[in-house]
Amino acid sequence: MNDPGLEDDIVDASNQVSENRDKAYTDEEEEERSFLTPARWWYASTAFPLMAGTFGPMASAFNICALVEDWRVEIPTKGTEEHGLDIQDPEWLIAVNAVSLVCALIANLALLLNMARRVPFKIAQPVTIIGFWLASILLIALIAVASHRFDAPGIQNQALTQAYYYAIFAAGLYQLISYLMCVTVYGAYKDHYRKEFRLTVAQRTLMLQTIAFLVYLLLGALIYSKIEGWKFSDAVYWADFTSLTIGIGADYVPRTRVGRGLLFPFAMGSIIILGLVVSSIRSLILDRGKKKMSARLTEKTRLRLIKEIDNVVHEKRRLRAHMISLDKSTAQTLAAKPGDDKFAEMDRRQAEFEAMRKVQERATTERKYMSLVVSTFAFAFLWTIGALVFMKAEQNQNWSYFESVYFSYTTLLTIGYGDLEPMSNSGKPFFVFWSLLAVPTLTILVSDMGDTVVKAVKDATIWLGEITVLPSDEDSTRNRLKYGIYKATLGKAGYSHSYLKDVEEGSGIDDGEQELQPGLARLFGRHGRSRPNRNVRETGDRVAADFERSEKADESHARKHGERSEEDEHHYRHALLSEIRKVYADTTAATPKRYSYAEWARFLQLLGEDEHDSSYHSRAIDAERGSSTEEGPNESKQEATFSRKDEGKDAEQKKSWSWLGVRSPLMGDKEEAEWLLEKLLQRLEQSLHGEGKEKEEGVKQETQNHHRRKRSHPEAAEKEADDGTSENTVTGTRSQGGQKGTSEGGGHHD
Known part of the structure; x- marks a missing residue:
């Protein structure tokens, strides 16, 4: 029987299996390079682009706030700047501000399309860097002019508005982003990583989610500015502390029925979108970042141990087993010289295995507490420096530093009593910027505390309950105390319980x-x-x-x-x-x-x-x-x-x-x-x-024999077909009378 194209299909299938295996080895090599890459290049390849994707839309939102409102107000007699009368901006300021916003939007679009793999790295990154840098330079020029001799003629008491301070934050963020992306491009062209963003789905959507949150925030502010009669910048301030569930209140609360009615969908929508942003930040910092930090600490701890072993072998020093809490026998086996037959090969390998386990445990512990220290420092910095800025900004309210610290703390923890609130034109924009920074900072801090402090309290509570009144597998108070001592001393004293072993080995199945x-x-x-x-x-x-x-x-x-x-x-x-x-x-x-x-x-x-x-x-x-x-x-x-x-x-x-x-x-x-x-x-x-290659050779041979018989004796071949004898080219065997035969040795799997 003639089956054209059959041999090609078999060869293609064989090649596909080989290609899949080669790809697996290539992926393994790529994973190893990623694991051994220094942390600084992980930041350059992954963290910096995602920071740009987060701060870029934020800076553009601030740029919009700087564009839609005037930069100067006239302070009324016996009044304050927050109740000033607007002074119209010159056309050149509006034009330059608009050009800056356009450059930033183009840069954001290029970065977004690059993350979505719609625009190549080599095209998108120059556009991103140049766009953000130009936007920053234009805003810096406007800020410099506005800071000196920008007073309107004929008006005595003038002050700069929130729009001016939003421009300062936008310019600073644009500059930061452009420099971060320069580092990313440098690392890519030095071949420290690929010229593409290798991001997870959550990380790729972080920029899109940030854009959605900020657009939602600005649209809500625009609607409420019309409903409640607020200035747009004041409405942005209200939308910010409402979306973050701070709830300062005081002068900016919905007072109309329409405003109060729209608050229900607005607050719920903002919480949902903010939750998506926090989830992506968690994927970036808490999952990928912690894994990378743990990998680098594991590598450093491993190298320290190997160096110690090398010193022991060649300088006849004593191995410091306490360095990673090795037991005495394991340390002696590791310190054995090459060629020493005192220890069997299996024992030496097991000693290496146990030492590597200790390296992992030490690195994990170091990573947890190092992360806690860093996140605690970030929180303390945001808290204390923010309080200092609020004290300077709210001089008209005569805030002391203690009052500023109190206000910053209640705001960071989203308590929001409302007894203190920023009212100056500089304090409100800073509050918006500062509170948005608090979202990732607190997310990271809470997670790090969950890995360390909260876990310790939880374990202590469970331990206390197990040795006192809570249900336990131990049948007597004495055994409960022994088990409690075992847990409290981290397994150094007492005894281990059977179910504890099951938990430590992770035998539970996630449903x-x-x-x-x-x-x-x-x-x-x-x-x-x-x-x-x-x-x-x-x-x-x-x-x-x-x-x-x-x-x-x-x-x-x-x-x-x-x-x-x-x-x-x-x-x-x-x-x-x-x-x-x-x-x-x-x-x-x-x-x-x-x-x-x-x-x-x-x-x-x-x-x-x-x-x-x-x-x-x-x-x-x-x-x-x-x-x-x-x-x-x-x-x-x-x-x-x-x-x-x-x-x-x-x-x-x-x-x-x-x-x-x-x-x-x-x-x-x-x-x-x-x-x-x-x-x-x-x-x-x-x-x-391997089995497929053998069957492929059999199929080829049978097919060739069939074609050879057909060319030599066409009548016999036709009679053979009429009699019901056919070639089974799939299994490489002959079937008689329509009964399909099976090849020996698992032809079912092919």
Whole structure:
């Protein structure tokens, strides 16, 4: 039978599997480079663009406030500046202000389209930098002119309005953004990262959400300025403290029925949009930023430990086990000299593993408290410096510094008593700018306190309850006290309870929505969905279980026919599938799963390594020297964590690695279960690809034989077709009388 194009399809499928495997290795190398990249370049590649995406729209909103109102007022007799009469601005000031706003809007649009991957980096970034810089220069020129000899003729008492101060904030933000983006472009063209923004979905939408919030704020201010008869800048001030749920009140509260009626949808909408902005800020700072900081602290702690081990080995010094709280036996094993047969290879590897665990714990603790210190300092700076500015701005109200500190504190915590409020033309714009800065600052501070102070109080409360009156698994007061001592001393005294071990290992399964792992979706024929539910996960697990049972059946079939090689292949795939299902369940655990050394040894053996075999391993010192001197910093990525077959060669290439080395499975941004799942899936793909190549060769040979017989004996070929004998080109086997045959060794999976 003639099947044109069949061979091409099989070859394309084979190439696709190979391309997917190569892409997986490329992604792994990219992840390693990202993990080892210094934190300053992470800020340049990710944090700075997102800061520009947040402050850019804010600066443009301030620019609009500076454009729509006059910059001068006449102070009435026995009056104050906040009740002054407007003095019309000259046309040149309005024109220059408008040009500045247009430049800023173009820059914001270029940055937004670049984040959305609609405009290339090399085009969008020059437009962004030049646009913000020009907008800043034009505003600075206007501010300089307005600060000297800008008085209107014939008017004695004059003052600058809120529009002037909004222009100052806009100009300062424009300058800051342009310099930040210069650093981003510099790092990209120095090849410290790609010339594109590699951002998550939440981070990509941060700028759009900020724009939506500010547009909503300005539109609300415009509507209420008409309804309540306020100036636009005063309405912006009201919309700001209303959206942030501060509620200062006093002179600016809705007094009309229409204004009070519209407050219901306006306040609810502003809270929703603000929640989206806070969520994206959390993704930027709390998720990505903390992970990057933890990675760098892990790397620094690891290098300190390796240096200490190096000094011990070569200078015969004593290893300071207390540096990362190592136990005595682990420290002695790490300090053993190369060639010392006192410790078995498995013991040495386990010592490295336990040391790496201590490195992770120390880095995590340092990261938590360092983040708490930084966020606390940011909050204190915003609080005290803001109070100082309010004291200077509200001289007409004779605020003392203590009153300013009191006002700043109640405002930052959104208490808003309303007994004090800024009334000057400089105080109100600063309040808007200052309160908007408080949103990310407090978000970060609350999260850091949740990781440290709040967690400590929570643990102490649970501990107190467990040893007193709350329900507990301990049957007596004595056992409760022992357990309490164990918890209070961080496991140094007392004893561990069984359920505590389960919690620490993260055995719980999160019933929330989880996304199907892409590798599982590809192997088991399911497409990943953005919002799958439990039924989808159960279906994927059921498909994987069917696949596992099929491999087990094929293994039994091969064993009965004495085909040892096929039996081993099916047994190996059956074991892989069994572990994949278990590891996939661990990826959905509420607490990230951390495997013991015995579990890692089993996984590594399944992936082609043996922890007893020293040929796969290197000592931490040698691994570090090899990656930093022999290969160079840009070539260390070529070191393979596991042996893998080079597609162009028959021999396997192996490079040794250490648990304390750069290529350790415990190093990287991924959780252990995710890392293992990807490795196991890669191995399964390789195994299936090997079987697919064999079947492809069989299909080609059968097809060629069929065409050869057809050319040599066309009558026999036609008779063969009439008799119902056909070539099964899918499985590479012959079926008789319409009964489809199956190839030996799991043709079902192809």
